[in-house]
Amino acid sequence: xxxxxxxxxxxxxxxxxxxxxxxxxxxxxxxxxxxxxxxxxxxxxxxxxxxxxxxxxxxxxxxxxxxxxxxxxxxxxxxxxxxxxxxxxxxxxxxxxxxxxxxxxxxxxxxxxxxxxxxxxxxxxxxxxxxxxxxxxxxxxxxxxxxxxxxxxxxxxxxxxxxxxxxxxxxxxxxxxxxxxxxxxxxxxxxxxxxxxxxxxxxxxxxxxxxxxxxxxxxxxxxxxxxxxxxxxxxxxxxxxxxxxxxxxx
Amino acid sequence: xxxxxxxxxxxxxxxxxxxxxxxxxxxxxxxxxxxxxxxxxxxxxxxxxxxxxxxxxxxxxxxxxxxxxxxxxxxxxxxxxxxxxxxxxxxxxxxxxxxxxxxxxxxxxxxxxxxxxxxxxxxxxxxxxxxxxxxxxxxxxxxxxxxxxxxxxxxxxxxxxxxxxxxxxxxxxxxxxxxxxxxxxxxxxxxxxxxxxxxxxxxxxxxxxxxxxxxxxxxxxxxxxxxxxxxxxxxxxxxxxxxxxxxxxxxxxxxxxxxxxxxxxxxxxxxxxxxxxxxxxxxxxxxxxxxxxxxxxxxxxxxxxxxxxxxxxxxxxxxxxxxxxxxxxxxxxxxxxxxxxxxxxxxxxxxxxxxxxxxxxxxxxxxxxxxxxxxxxxxxxxxxxxxxxxxxxxxxxxxxxxxxxxxxxxxxxxxxxxxxxxxxxxx
Numbered sequence: 091x092x093x094x095x096x097x098x099x100x101x102x103x104x105x106x107x108x109x110x111x112x113x114x115x116x117x118x119x120x121x122x123x124x125x126x127x128x129x130x131x132x133x134x135x136x137x138x139x140x141x142x143x144x145x146x147x148x149x150x151x152x153x154x155x156x157x158x159x160x161x162x163x164x165x166x167x168x169x170x171x172x173x174x175x176x177x178x179x180x181x182x183x184x185x186x187x188x189x190x191x192x193x194x195x196x197x198x199x200x201x202x203x204x205x206x207x208x209x210x211x212x213x214x215x216x217x218x219x220x221x222x223x224x225x226x227x228x229x230x231x232x233x234x235x236x237x238x239x240x241x242x243x244x245x246x247x248x249x250x251x252x253x254x255x256x257x258x259x260x261x262x263x264x265x266x267x268x269x270x271x272x273x274x275x276x277x278x279x280x281x282x283x284x285x286x287x288x289x290x291x292x293x294x295x296x297x298x299x300x301x302x303x304x305x306x307x308x309x310x311x312x313x314x315x316x317x318x319x320x321x322x323x324x325x326x327x328x329x330x331x332x333x334x335x336x337x338x339x340x
Numbered sequence: 341x342x343x344x345x346x347x348x349x350x351x352x353x354x355x356x357x358x359x360x361x362x363x364x365x366x367x368x369x370x371x372x373x374x375x376x377x378x379x380x381x382x383x384x385x386x387x388x389x390x391x392x393x394x395x396x397x398x399x400x401x402x403x404x405x406x407x408x409x410x411x412x413x414x415x416x417x418x419x420x421x422x423x424x425x426x427x428x429x430x431x432x433x434x435x436x437x438x439x440x441x442x443x444x445x446x447x448x449x450x451x452x453x454x455x456x457x458x459x460x461x462x463x464x465x466x467x468x469x470x471x472x473x474x475x476x477x478x479x480x481x482x483x484x485x486x487x488x489x490x491x492x493x494x495x496x497x498x499x500x501x502x503x504x505x506x507x508x509x510x511x512x513x514x515x516x517x518x519x520x521x522x523x524x525x526x527x528x529x530x531x532x533x534x535x536x537x538x539x540x541x542x543x544x545x546x547x548x549x550x551x552x553x554x555x556x557x558x559x560x561x562x563x564x565x566x567x568x569x570x571x572x573x574x575x576x577x578x579x580x581x582x583x584x585x586x587x588x589x590x591x592x593x594x595x596x597x598x599x600x601x602x603x604x605x606x607x608x609x610x611x612x613x614x615x616x617x618x619x620x621x622x623x624x625x626x627x628x629x630x631x632x633x634x635x636x637x638x639x640x641x642x643x644x645x646x647x648x649x650x651x652x653x654x655x656x657x658x659x660x661x662x663x664x665x666x667x668x669x670x671x672x673x674x675x676x677x678x679x680x681x682x683x684x685x686x687x688x689x690x691x692x693x694x695x696x697x698x699x700x701x702x703x704x705x706x707x708x709x710x711x712x713x714x715x716x717x718x719x720x721x722x723x724x725x726x727x728x729x730x731x732x733x734x735x736x737x738x739x740x741x742x743x744x745x746x747x748x749x750x751x752x753x754x755x756x757x758x759x760x761x762x763x764x765x766x767x
Contacts, residue, residue: 150637155637195631197632198629203542203544204541204548205546248633250633252544256633256635266639322702323645323646325638
């Protein structure tokens with residue numbers, strides 16, 4: 091081993107020890123945050139993107155024609171109640187979201203017009219969520235994997251250049267109004283990071299002041315099968331989406 | 341409003357008004373020897389302005405004719421309408437001073453002042469007029485007639501923007517100084533500069549238009565967009581479509597009066613706080629045309645979702661029930677929506693029918709059952725549309741009676757065929 095390699099090895103070793111010490115310190119500090127008030131609820135807010143599978147279930151590509159490659163922005167919140175706690179927790183709850191995408195209507199020749207067009211969804215869901223927080227709460231590992239499954243119903247509406255709900259006439263001259271609702275299911279997995287580990291003192295104050303036991307940031311992959319359970323005559327809003335958010339356990 | 345009041349020509353909350361007020365303050369200070377060195381008249385209040393002769397009931401609200409008004413504005417349009425006319429301005433001093441007093445009322449042309457350091461206010465040609473001078477203050481109400489041509493400066497094309505003051509001066513017997521109040525009438529005869537119109541973008545039965553304005557202070561003006569199917573001049577704006585109070589340099593024009601494939605001539609004017617309009621901008625021509633939003637693209641691409649949560653449409657989609665669907669829609673719009681109860685029923689249907697629609701959407705058997713169940717409803721709708729609600733009710737009653745009669749005969753027939761004797765009562 092050359093001098094340079096030896097120096098580098100020593101440096102890495104020093105850094106490794108420092109990181110390990112820091113992690114231990116974080117874990118030790120976070121353990122002091124465990125003396126906390128009872129908890130049974132979880133509130134999460136999240137933001138992500140959602141590209142509905144409209145074009146996959148339609149002969150043409152109306153979504154891409156109007157919105158290009160843009161995904162919908164989707165924000166939402168969930169409130170869950172923990173019905174079981176042992177080796178992890180099982181919670182039931184509901185969520186409400188809002189998603190939107192804006193694009194431009196097309197001229198008769200297919201070119202992009204100046205008229206803005208939009209599409210919005212308002213997914214309502216009920217979920218069952220299992221979180222494996224045993225390691226986080228017992229052994230100071232600040233990571234909580236979880237999985238959820240549930241039913242969802244998405245209200246949706248399309249807007250025209252005036253911002254009104256879009257209307258188109260069918261072959262009989264009757265109006266087809268661009269709003270509706272699509273039923274479906276959802277399932278997903280995610281990983282939460284316990285923020286209490288970063289600042290145990292602040293976490294304790296948060297618990298004492300407002301009763302929030304634990305705070306997490308998380309990343310979640312959720313697949314929504316929004317097509318009226320396979321109906322061919324429904325707008326297909328199915329998509330898998332990655333979202334990020336903040337969760338409070340109280 | 342009583343006691344040492346300030347009648348401003350400014351508009352509350354307007355930045356332009358604030359600037360004008362500051363300008364007024366500067367002007368007042370500059371002529372302080374006449375306007376502000378006097379003490380205020382106790383128990384003084386402005387009592388209102390009335391038009392005389394042809395102007396009776398023809399004064400614009402901008403002039404602030406009510407006793408509650410604190411701003412008084414004359415613009416170019418008013419100036420042209422008021423030329424040669426007179427107004428009567430009324431004030432109240434109640435209670436009267438304990439000591440005998442005299443009063444005078446004077447007014448000055450825009451940008452001019454009257455010397456009000458004594459009760460003997462001196463008139464000056466084309467600058468200051470004194471309709472009431474050194475009169476005994478024996479009544480709580482005092483009035484003066486004012487020639488508007490003088491107050492406005494006499495030339496509506498003068499391109500001026502100045503206050504014209506109305507003065508009330510009193511002096512107690514034996515006193516060496518006078519008391520005074522000033523009513524400011526803002527005479528704005530200056531048009532804002534016309535904006536420079538830019539691009540107009542066509543949409544589906546709408547268009548948007550942009551313009552620039554490097555001359556007028558953006559805080560001083562709003563804009564009005566005029567459009568019509570033929571070009572127009574400033575003298576014909578009464579009949580032209582417009583969108584006013586635009587507080588930006590672009591706007592979307594959306595109106596039921598706009599049709600696709602029709603060229604529209606569009607011009608913009610700037611409008612100042614006194615409601616003076618600039619000259620018309622140059623014209624741009626824009627032709628709205630149909631565009632296809634997402635929902636139209638979806639429908640044109642063959643998307644099957646009918647939208648609108650319609651259970652009946654879901655059940656009937658792809659079948660030969662299109663005519664029945666039309667009948668039911670006519671029934672909805674022509675009968676149900678004409679009554680409160682019917683509207684509530686329709687509302688409930690759209691609130692809850694969506695669930696049923698979603699449930700049967702991909703179930704051919706259930707859709708077929710739904711279509712069969714809808715047949716009586718279609719008959720009822722047809723009967724109602726043909727006979728009217730009462731006729732349909734009568735027809736329905738007759739059908740019910742026939743069915744009851746038939747059912748009785750049928751039950752009697754069945755009973756007669758039974759081997760058991762049915763008895764009632766007895767032991």
